Amino acid sequence: MKGIRAGLAVVFVALAALTGCATPQPPVAMDQAFWAEKQDRIGIAITEIPAPSVQMTGQQGLLDIAVNKGMASGLTKKVESWDSTSLRGLQQKVAERLQAQGYTVKLLDKPYDFKDFKKAERKLGYAELDMTPLKAQEGIDKVVLLMLGVNGTTRSYYGMIPTSDPVSLVTMVTTVVDLDDNRLIYFQPSAVSRAAEGEWDESPEYPNLTNAFYKALDEAEQKMLLPFDAQQLSSN
Known part of the structure; x- marks a missing residue:
């Protein structure tokens, strides 16, 4: 449980960095008008997917960080070999779901960076x-x-003392914006954190933690696709 709480602490930091938001934007439920405006053309963009990494949270001094990184070097090597690029397929999967409902969609070719946009009035x-x-x-x-935000593992520390086991972590934000006025039609920051089933510290391969990561990736994908699934339209 401590590991999951540590993972969620990283989520808020990661999502703030990802969205550039100093003031947290609460989630916005899907505007039901979205489903009625089938004449509108919908663009689908995706950001670059960060490589998996090891996150260390908690109260740590510079010496603590150096020691903790050294102690986690084996895990770091394994985590950096994980592959989260399967999430690139999300763009096409969202497009297929919307097209199946009669919407005209356009895939935006490049991975979008927040540097592509100017700050708006908050x-x-x-x-x-x-x-x-x-x-x-x-x-x-x-x-x-x-x-797509921070993904990999997270673990909390107090100084050089771990206060949780490492857990897998995937953070993400799904947003739909009305380009007439920059209004949020939908906004949902979320995260998936999974602990290893069984012993996590089985170096050098860490099979249980690795398995937890790929399960978290799959769950994250399903969370991001859910707002665009056909069953979401049945009550509209």
């Missing part, structure tokens, strides 16, 4: 960055932005 319920130029640039009315 208002809750609106995107932190001004994405409205995409309307003219890409010929779209709305954009689905799939944002």
